[in-house]
Every structure is written in structure tokens, then in C-alpha cells.
Amino acid sequence: MGTPGHDSDLLQPLLDGDRRALARSLTLVESRGPGFRNLLRGIAPRLGRAHRVGVTGAPGVGKSSLVAALVATARNNGMSIAVLAVDPTSPFTGGALLGDRVRMTDHVGDEGVFVRSMASRGALGGLSTATGDALDVLDAAGFDLILTETVGAGQVDVEVAHESETTLVLFAPGAGDAIQAMKSGLMEVADLWVVNKADDVRAEKVRADLVGSLSLHEPPDDLEERVVLTSAKDGSGVGDLLEKLCARRAELESSGARGDLARGRIRRRLTAAARDLVSERLLGSAADSLIDAVVTGERSVHDAAEDILRTDDGGRS
Amino acid sequence: MSRPIRVLVAKPGRDGHDRGAKVVAAALRDAGMEVIYTGLHQTPEMIVEAALQEDVDVIGLSVHSGAHLPLFRRVIELVNEKGLQNTVLVGGGIIPSDDVRALESEGIGKIFGPGTPTAELADWIRTAVTTRREDA
Ligand SMILES: Nc1nc2c(ncn2[C@@H]2O[C@H](COP(=O)(O)OP(=O)(O)OP(=O)(O)O)[C@@H](O)[C@H]2O)c(=O)[nH]1
Ligand SMILES: [Mg+2]
Numbered sequence: 001m002g003t004p005g006h007d008s009d010l011l012q013p014l015l016d017g018d019r020r021a022l023a024r025s026l027t028l029v030e031s032r033g034p035g036f037r038n039l040l041r042g043i044a045p046r047l048g049r050a051h052r053v054g055v056t057g058a059p060g061v062g063k064s065s066l067v068a069a070l071v072a073t074a075r076n077n078g079m080s081i082a083v084l085a086v087d088p089t090s091p092f093t094g095g096a097l098l099g100d101r102v103r104m105t106d107h108v109g110d111e112g113v114f115v116r117s118m119a120s121r122g123a124l125g126g127l128s129t130a131t132g133d134a135l136d137v138l139d140a141a142g143f144d145l146i147l148t149e150t151v152g153a154g155q156v157d158v159e160v161a162h163e164s165e166t167t168l169v170l171f172a173p174g175a176g177d178a179i180q181a182m183k184s185g186l187m188e189v190a191d192l193w194v195v196n197k198a199d200d201v202r203a204e205k206v207r208a209d210l211v212g213s214l215s216l217h218e219p220p221d222d223l224e225e226r227v228v229l230t231s232a233k234d235g236s237g238v239g240d241l242l243e244k245l246c247a248r249r250a251e252l253e254s255s256g257a258r259g260d261l262a263r264g265r266i267r268r269r270l271t272a273a274a275r276d277l278v279s280e281r282l283l284g285s286a287a288d289s290l291i292d293a294v295v296t297g298e299r300s301v302h303d304a305a306e307d308i309l310r311t312d313d314g315g316r317s
Numbered sequence: 318m319s320r321p322i323r324v325l326v327a328k329p330g331r332d333g334h335d336r337g338a339k340v341v342a343a344a345l346r347d348a349g350m351e352v353i354y355t356g357l358h359q360t361p362e363m364i365v366e367a368a369l370q371e372d373v374d375v376i377g378l379s380v381h382s383g384a385h386l387p388l389f390r391r392v393i394e395l396v397n398e399k400g401l402q403n404t405v406l407v408g409g410g411i412i413p414s415d416d417v418r419a420l421e422s423e424g425i426g427k428i429f430g431p432g433t434p435t436a437e438l439a440d441w442i443r444t445a446v447t448t449r450r451e452d453a
Contacts, residue, residue, distance in 0.1 A: 020400060023372040031320035094321060095346035101367060102356035108366050115370055119321070119351045 011042040014141060019114065022141045026116055029133040040133060043140035048262065050082075050139040050146045051249045056157040056186065057170030058177075062196040063149050064103040065232035066170065071104065071113055073235075073242050074145055080112035082143040084134055086150045086160065089121035096120070100149055114143070120156055128159040129272045132265065135163060145245070161189035162268055165261050166248055168241075170194045171210060173202035179213070187214070191226070192244060198229040198237055281308055322350045322446050324375040327364045328357050329392075330382035337431075338379040341409065344435035345377075345442070361388060365395040368404060374446045380410040386420070393424040403453055405445045409433070 010028065013021035029036050055063050067083055074081045085100035096119035107113040118134065120127050131148060138146050148164060150157045161167040169190040171177070174197075193214070195207045211227055220226060228244060230237035252258035281287065290307055293299040299307070326342040328335045335357050342352045353371050355364065368376050376396070380388055389408060396404055408420065408428040417428045426445055429438055 020369055023370050027320070027372045033320070089351075090346065093347050093349045095349045096321075096351045097342055097346045098351060098353045101353060101371075106363075108360070108363050115367075117351075117353050117371060 011039055014039075014043070014137070015046060017111070017142060019111070022114065022137065023116070025137045026118075026134055029137055030118065030130050036133075040136065043136060046140045047136055048139070050135075050143050051166065051245065052135055052139070052146050052148070052164045053245060054148045054150065054157070054161050054164035054167040055170065056150045056160065056167065057172075057194075057196075058175050058180065059151055060175045061170040061172040062232045063151075063170055064100040066194070066196050066230060066238070067100075067147050067149055068104045068106075069230070069232045069235060069238045070147065070242060071107065073238050075107070075110065075112055077242065079144040080142065081145045081147065082113075082138040082141070083115040084131065084138065084146065084148045085115065085117045086120055086127070086131065086148065086156070087117065088151065088156070089119040091121075094121070114138070114141070127156060128163055129269065129276065131160055132163045132269050158185050158189055161186075163265060165252060165258065166191045166245060168192050168194050170196050171206055172197040173200045173206050177209075187217070191248065192241070193227045194241065195227065195229050196232055199231040199233050203229060278308060322375065322442065323353065323371060323373040324350050324377055324442065325353045325355065325364070325368045325371055325373045326377045326379070327355045327359045327367070328379050329359045329361060329364060329388045330380055330384055331358065334381075335379070337381070337409065341377065341379065341435065341438065345439055348436070348439035348443075350439070350442070361391040361395055364392060365399060365401065368396075369399055369401060373404065374449070375405045375407060375442055378406070378408045380408060380412070385410060385412050386416055389420050389425055390423065396424075403449055405442065405449060407438070407442065409438075 010021045010025050014025050025039060027033070028039060055067055057063055064085065067085075071081050071083065083104060085098065087096055087098045087100065089096045098117035098119060101115060101117060104115050116134070118131070135146055135148070148160055150160045167189050169186050169192075171193065172195065193210055195203050195210065197203055207227060207229060211223060214223055214227075228237060228241050230241055232238070252261065287308070290299070290304040294301055294304050324345055326338055326345070328338045339354070342354045346352045353367070353373065355367055364376065364378070376392065378389065378392065385408070392406065396402065396406065406425045408425055409431075410428075411431055412420075412428055420428060427441060
């Protein structure tokens, strides 16, 4: 079936839209397997097509359900759509239970939908590096829209928000209050605030409270428009939300802000990638002689750090 | 460091309880695996498509409906069709020993009866996946 035998053969089928090649490419970059740099180099000229949207919010607000509803609506509008659902890895066992797929399984046989679950620390080299690389792979595969779901708990979401062009923060009656989101730094990274479970009578009050708290902190002029009511259950507001996402994408494009966002992302990822390389070198034997030099007082730690950057890495590709 | 083992845990068929599947999913997570849980009422088509997208090492199927033979056979067929032969297939549930023998000869790696200690399941999976990865 033309399935690639080796990871080094993934590039062309990935670019041609082969789903198995896409799945294996995601594994390769996530695990930093042999050849992952080559793959990322190969897709580099093909990036920038997809609108990268982060979806976050407290447990149970309906992120996966709303993502599923957005997928259905986007498909009706002829857009192809990929979902990256990130769940936490247990710091004790290294295992993870990835359960977001439960709400997203009814698109079998539709080539325009692809869903991938990712554990937050299955990622070597840090979550933002791994999600950034995974988003690049999905982008190169040609999807119009990529939704990244993270469970709202602070740092992880902020990192993923930085990898996104647009960030939705979800609230719902009975869960995910604005105060909590303020504390975790999520409010600042939100572009659209979504009150889900609008079929619940208490949703209107959640919306009003949210607008109230946002108004206290230098709100955008179009605040009311940026707070969207949705129901993943009956579908109301989902079309409106998708329209707002598309409008924002167009606006980012025409204002030139999209390019600035991309540069900001690249700066962060460059920093992270360089840090990873330095860390790798510090594991090597070259570090021992530098440590010796600091121990004997020959060099300061800061001098030694600069030396590391000058160390030859032995011709690694 | 080797990458974690990825397992898809699915509950095909029409019967409505997934407590067993959830216990297995949690146990495999605790054994250090990344477990993708897909929920109830999965068709073989949904299961194998999910396994492809998630690039899992293992598909674990929990069946209690009595329809295990056609369900497992269809999964085997689809796995072969999609080029996922390298995936380890395991099953769980109350399955008569004749059927267990048949399925294990047709491509299911192993079928675990009810009450199997989850540690035994995790160990078996770890060994099977290690062997497959070395062969690949
Ligand atoms: N009434 C109502 N219930 C909803 C709506 N959206 C989701 N739910 C329910 O809320 C619960 C949680 O939904 P999920 O989509 O799993 O929420 P989540 O935010 O992805 O949850 P985690 O990933 O566990 O953080 C489920 O029982 C859904 O059926 C909605 O719009 N209205
Ligand atoms: Mg979810």
C-alpha cells in the first residue's frame, strides 16, 4: 500500500497526504527519533498554511466536545481540520491516560479530519518544543485548521498558547471560573473567551461575570464580541465561533500581525532548541574538563558556559 | 531513553459498561504506558482508524458481548488492510477456550480472561512490544 518502510522515507508521503506517514512523523518528532531533524528540515518550506488555534480551560468545561463540534462545522464548510489533544503525563510513572478521543470518534473515513493524542511529557525536550514540532508536521500535511486542546492548569496552557496564533479559553457553568484563569495567567493569552454549555440557564450569568472581570483589566474595545456563547450539546453558537476564528485569521493576515506572531514563535522555539543542544553537550565528556577547570578555579562558571558554546560537537548533522 | 509504549484501549460492540476497560486503561497508565482511551460502542473501523492516527504499538479490545469472533476478525482484517501488521493485538473478556485458540492462531497476540492480574497484562505487553520494535 505504499506504506513507507523507514522513517527516512516519511517526508514525501507526509507531504502527499498519507495518513500513516503523518501518524509516524508525529511519533518521530515527538520522540526525537533518528532522522527527526531531517524530517523537520524537509517540511520547513511548506509551513504557514494552517491556522493554529489553542483551546484550553478547566477540566470538564467541554473542550473536547466543543472541538468535536467545531470539527463537524468546519467540515461542513469544506475546511480540513486536525486536532492535537494534550493530556498530562504522570510524573511518577511516566504513563498517561489520554481520553479526549472519546468525544471525537465519529469521522471515520473522512480524510479531512485527523485526531492525535499527545502526553505532555512523552515529549523529550519540553512540551512547547514538541507541540511546536507536531503542529509543524500537521501544517505540512495540509490542514486548514489545527486545534490544540490542553487541560487548563496554567503553565502547560500558556506554553501551548505561545505555539498558537489564536487561543480560546473556555468557561462553563459550574466549572472554570474567571478568577482561576486570571491566576494561572491564561486570561492574558486569550484571544477569544468562550462560555460553553450555553444550553444551561446559568451560562448567561457566567458570561456577564466574565465580561465584568475582564472589564477591570484594560479590556479590548471589542470585548463583548470576543466573548462567545456556545453549546457543544445543541450546536448553538458553534458556527458563530468558527466565523470569528476565520475572521481573526483573515485579520491577522491582512494586518501583517500573522508574520509577527510567527517570528515570536520562532524566537521562542529557537531559544528552546538551542537550550536543548547545550544540555546535550553538557551530558557529554567535554563538560567534564570544563567542570574540572571550574573546580580548580581556572575558569568561572560563566567562562565555562561560553566555552560550551564554542565546543565542537563532533560533526553531528 | 526509549519512547513510551502507546496502547489504544477500545470497547467494541453494543454492550454498555466499560468499567473493565477503564480499569485496564488506568493500570497500563500506572505501568508507564500512554493509553488512548476511546470509549464505548466502537466499530472495528473506528478502532483501527484511531490506532492508525495515534500510531499505537498495541490495540487492546475488551469484549463482553458474545460477538467477539466477528469483531476480532474484522479488526485483524482492517489492521492488515491498513498496513498496521506490526501492531500487537490483545483481547480481554469472557471468551470460550476454543475461540481463544482460534483467535490467537489468526492474529490476536493474546486473550486475557477475566481476573487476570493487570501486572501480568502489562508485562506481556511490554515483552511483545519490545520484540516487535526490535524486529521493525
Ligand atoms: N449541557 C452541556 N454539556 C456539555 C456541553 N459540552 C460538554 N458537555 C458535557 O461536559 C462534560 C465534559 O465534556 P468534555 O468535552 O469531556 O470536557 P473537557 O473540557 O474536554 O474535559 P477534560 O478534557 O477532561 O478537561 C461531558 O459530560 C459533556 O457531555 C454543552 O455544551 N452543554
Ligand atoms: Mg477533553
